[in-house]
Amino acid sequence: MSIKLLSKDDRREFISQHDDSEPKSVFIVKPISHKERIAIEKHLSRNDYSKTREVGFSITERNLLYVRLGLIDWKNVTGADGKPVPFDSVCDNFSIPGLPPRKALREDAIERLPSSLISELGEEIEGSNKIAEDEEKN
Numbered sequence: 391m392s393i394k395l396l397s398k399d400d401r402r403e404f405i406s407q408h409d410d411s412e413p414k415s416v417f418i419v420k421p422i423s424h425k426e427r428i429a430i431e432k433h434l435s436r437n438d439y440s441k442t443r444e445v446g447f448s449i450t451e452r453n454l455l456y457v458r459l460g461l462i463d464w465k466n467v468t469g470a471d472g473k474p475v476p477f478d479s480v481c482d483n484f485s486i487p488g489l490p491p492r493k494a495l496r497e498d499a500i501e502r503l504p505s506s507l508i509s510e511l512g513e514e515i516e517g518s519n520k521i522a523e524d525e526e527k528n
Contacts, residue, residue, distance in 0.1 A: 396421055401462070404514045406507055411466075417511060418463035421518040422456060429488035430455045450505075453512025457503070458484065458494040460515035469502075 404417045422430075434451055469475045479499030483491040500508070 398423065400518065402514070402518055404511065406510050408506060408510075413466045415467045416465040417461060418465075419460045419511060419515050419518060420462050422460050422515060426459055426486075426489060429486050430459075432488060433486050449512075450509070453508050454500060455486065456512040456515040457508055458497075458500060459492070460518075461495050461511060 398420075400421055402419050404419055405414045406417075409415050430452060434448065434455075464475075464477045467475045467477070479496045480493050481496045482493055484494030485491040503511075
């Protein structure tokens with residue numbers, strides 16, 4: 391079997407392992423590009439290096455940026471009041487050094503997401519850039 395190449399139009403549905411509601415909340419994510427990944431890692435490494443003189447970065451910060459760039463929609467998400475929350479929280483001019491401004495999830499929307507969900511979504515977005523296990527085995 392051949393390796394399936396990534397497409398910038400790929401979309402995946404993600405349901406949190408912590409979601410015990412019905413209907414489940416569904417998060418639509420897209421892979422981030424290699425250029426975006428490199429810019430994020432350089433940006434975070436520079437920030438950390440300037441403070442500690444050690445190369446490395448926070449996985450939490452990385453996941454926040456992955457979610458800002460990779461979360462493109464959601465379904466069945468409710469607010470603290472139990473009312474549906476539409477996905478309309480996108481800004482048009484988010485920028486990271488090394489990348490042109492782009493659409494991304496607004497910071498106020500990120501602040502409403504539980505940290506465990508940000509971690510799950512960040513890992514899912516990172517994983518969407520990798521070869522699926524089934525394809526890798528063949």
